[in-house]
Every structure is written in structure tokens, then in C-alpha cells.
Amino acid sequence: MFSSAMHLQEEWAMVKDYTLNSTKSYHIGGLKSLGWELTICNALQQEGTPLRKLLTCNESFGRLLYGCLCTFLPLWNVTHVLEVGGGYGYLMKDFLEKDSSLKACMLDISPFLLNKQRETLKGFSVEYREGDFLEVLPSDLSAFDLVIMNENLGDFPSLINIRTEVFDSKNANNDPVLKWVQGIFEKYGLERPEGKVFNLNMGAIEALEKLCCAKVPYIYIGEHSCEASVSGEMSWLFQIKSTGNPERITLAGHDEYTIKFSYLQKIASFHGYESIRGPFADFIPLTLTDEARFALMYGGHYSDEAEVMSQFVEDLYKYEYLILKEKEEPI
Template sequence: MDARDSSPHTSLCRLSTTEAYHRQDLSSLGWELTVCNSLYPAGTPARSVLVRDASYGELLYDHLRRFIPLDRITSVLEIGGGYGYLMKDFLARNGRLRPLMLDISPSLLEKQKETLAGRDVFWLLADALEMDPALLGRHELVILNENLGDFPTVVDIDHRILEDGSELADPVAGRIRHFFGAYDLERPLASFNLNLGAMEMTEKLCASGVPFVFIGEHSCEATVPPELKPFITVSSDGNPRRIALKGHDEYTLRLSYLQRIAERHGYRTLRGPFADYVVPNITEGLKAVLATRGLYSDSEEVVCHFVGDLYEYEYLIMTKRV
């Protein structure tokens, strides 16, 4: 289409969703090894390269308590808790927590019930995007670990739909425009992908006034410290990248957009790589494994992938200003 074409934009983008997969087809996360699951149970190859041999939930809890008064919190909502390992660790640390576990997948909610058996936990089978804002707002802390990339993403957006005055035939285009207009987001200059579901979830969380939010996900804006650049390559052009998985696609996250939404709603934010709290011990031996890209054994390959993820995944902590 010509940039000067004034006809209504009809087929401007495509919405990629994972809802049907999560509701009907998903029976195991075996195909997608999350950072959280990589550190479970004790003795995994991934744990052997950490400064502190601990599970993901333990490491995250200790990181969060530096910024959030976790000891005083009771009501926590975990969205998309997978196998429930993170919350198992949180409960072991803090018996005051009364979690609500919300998941779109019946099968994973059942797994969480097994992992958290005997604990005082509430359960909700639902799509987080459809959650009642009043229920969201009842929680002091909301955790979304490694799942916002599953939320709906608009792909191959013609950047010209952001132009003021162009006629919109596509309802999704109006939702896209809302975010660029309301939050003054940096505008891509070419065709792009947008984490619309993650942005709508963040906006919903902010509007509900939850005091503390933790988000962690694969980023499309990651950076690697200079000393590790010879060993770790990350893709970070700022455009959410498709990751094809069993039965569905997920997309890396443009966290700077979520950060802007949070800040405009009066939240302080803190952002960084998972490596801030899942700290790898960069020895000469590990550098040698990273340099060969884990070519020589399955466990070395796992380690390479895992260490790369610690820099490709970013977190965002949101704290409501009082």
C-alpha cells in the first residue's frame, strides 16, 4: 500500500492468541522449559552454575523483599503459575501469604493443586484479561512470571495506522492507537508487532490500584554486560519476536512500553535482567562452555541456553506511589 493511499486500511494486522491452546490442548510445560522450572528440583545442571544454589522462587523472594515489604503482605495473586513451584517457595518463606492462583489452563491449575496440596490457597480458572478489576484490586501483590508473552500479540502491524486521521476499518487498530496516544509511546517507523494483551493487562492492573506488581518475561530489549558479549548473544531490536512452541506461538515482550504505562499511572518502576537475582557464577570453566555454545554435551547445551536466558529475560517491579 502506498503511504499516501487514503483508502480505509482493511487488513492491517493479525492477532496471535494462545487462548484455545491453553484452555484445551496444553497438558504439560515440558516443551517450554521456563527459567523457574530449570531450577527445579535441586541438582539440575542450571543450578550448578549459580552463585547461590537455590530455586527460582527462593531467589526471587529474596530479591523482591529488598523493594517490597513482603513480610507484611497477605493477599497475593499469581497469574499463570505453571506448575506452582514459585508459590511453593514463597509459602515456605512466608506462612502469612494467602495466595489466589489464577490460570487459564485447567490442566496446569490441577498441577498447581498437586504442588500446593495442603496449603491455604484459592483457585480460579479464568483468563486474566477478563478478570474483574474489583477482585484484582483486592490484592497487595500480583505476580506474572514468564507468561505475558502468551497474551495476545498483534503481528505485522502497518505502522501507518498510527497516523492521525487515517480511517480505521479494523477494531484492533483502535486499541493499538489508544496506547500510542494515551502513553506517548515511541512509534515504530516500519511494520511491527505489539504485545497488546500484555499492555492491556498492565493497564488493568494499574487501574485497579494494586500496590505491587512483579512481571518477568523474555524481552526484545535485553542487553548483555560488555564482559559477556563475546559469549552471549541476545536479539534485542525492540520488536517482539515470535517464538514458535508446541501448539502455539509466544512473543518476546517490549517491557519499556509496560514500564511507561505503569509510570503514567503513578507507579515507580525497577527493571533489569533475571541475572540480577538468578546470578550466574562466571568462571573460566563456564566461559569455555559458553564459547563452544554447549556443543560437547546435553548438559552443557542446557547450561548455555539457561545462562543466555538470564540476560534475555527481564523483570519489572511496579510500586504504587502513595
């Protein structure tokens, strides 16, 4: 009995060497600026910048996204909008300027950013909620017609270095986290990762399950993808290496992980949602100047401005969006 307990313990140690990446304490106490992790929304906020000049139209991120959502969703049916992790509040300001009848709610884990949102959205009637989205009850979400989550799922907890043995080791059942991992792959029929270890966007999956269970009719998600690719004319200028495994991005005070969109798509489909997926470049159309082409071909290594330009264009392909729409029940 003793030896079998030892054996179990050894196996337990063998499987339990994953870690959990969390950004919670950073977002609650440490974050004092988003400047270190310039989001695409923030990068396009100011008019007249070299990045804005790369676009076919002189528009901000929120206005371009609103236009994109209009083509896929009946936004005239949307009244109650929740934005989770709204950063400086620019996206919601654009939405409210487009449609002043919207009833907006901003939910954020960061008290600092919630205050920034209050400043940006001054003059609009907006509700503010401070908290971790993962602690929100699905019943508190059922009143919303549309939920927006832009560039924040990578901040949600991720499991790092899970051994692929988890799929055949009976011992995984002893660990509630690994049990959860097994359950998710089984329930949704997710393709099993290859190799010895993999990372999993646990928080992103839990967040999506919550939205689907609350039956939110329309959901928008945008984030850095681990499955991004470049096609068409752009592929002559640069390539993106995607491993398909959520990758670490080290930022000021915290690490975040890229998102495996194919899993989110499959989970949403299981819950009865249709999806539209693509790179941000689909709704942020570029007009490439000779200068920008040159910057992309040479990776922008020769000047700061060229580097910013090539990084921005590449990001429009590295970031993906997923628009989810609840399928109508047959009558």
C-alpha cells in the same frame, strides 16, 4: 460515491492486514505439559542439577525471587498474593514456605495446570480460580497487595504486522483494533516503532492497565524481552541481538511473543508506579565455571550439556523483570 467507497475499501484492506496471535485454545484444551517450554522457574526446581551448580547459591527460582522482592518491596505489608499463570505452582510453594501467613490465590486459564498447582500446593491453604486474566474485572483485583506474573505475558494476545501507517492513516479509525493501537500510543506517549510494520503486545498492555486501574500496590512481571542486552564481563562471552520489536517464539502447539518492557514501564509510570527493571541475572547470580565459560564462547554447539548450559545463561539475560510499586501520594 461508489468510487470513494471503493477507495475506502482499498485503504481499509491496506491497513487491515495485521493478525492476532492468541494462545487461548491451546491453554484451555491442548496443554498437557510445560516440559516443551522449560521455564527458568522449572529449570531451577530440582536440586543438584548442573544448572543449579551454576548458581552462587543452591536455591530455587521462587526463593531467589522472594529475596529479590524483599530488597525492593515491604513484603511485611503483603498479605494477599495473586499469582497469574502459576504453571506447576513451584514459585508459590517457595513463597508460602518463606511466609506461611500469606493468603495465596492462583488464577490460571489452563485447567490442566491448575490441577498441577493443586498437587504442588497440597497442604497449603490456597484459593484457585480458573479463567482468562483478561476477562477478570479490575474490582476483583483490588483486594490483592501483590500480583505475580512470571513467564506468561508472552502468551497473552499480540497484534502482528501492524503497519506503521496506522499512525497517519485516518482510515484506521474504522477498525476498532487499530483505533485502540492509536489510542494507546497517544495516551501513553509511546515511542513509535520504525520500519513498515511492527508487533504489539496487546494482551500484556491490557493486563497491566487492569492491574494499575485496580491500584494493586505491588506488581512483579517477568518475561522474555525483545529489548534485552548483555553488559559487563558477560558481553565478552556472548551477545544478544534485540530488535526492540516483539518477536515470535514457536513452541509446541502455540506461538508466543517477546515483550517490549519499555512500553510497560511507561504505561506503569503514567498510572503512578515506580519501576525497577533488569535481567533475571540480577537476582539469579551465577558463578561461571571454566566449563560454562567455554560453553558460552562456543555457543554450546559441541555437546547437549554445553548447549543446555549456554542456553540457560543466555536466558538469564534475555528474560527481564519489572517490579512496580505504587508511588505514595504526597500528604
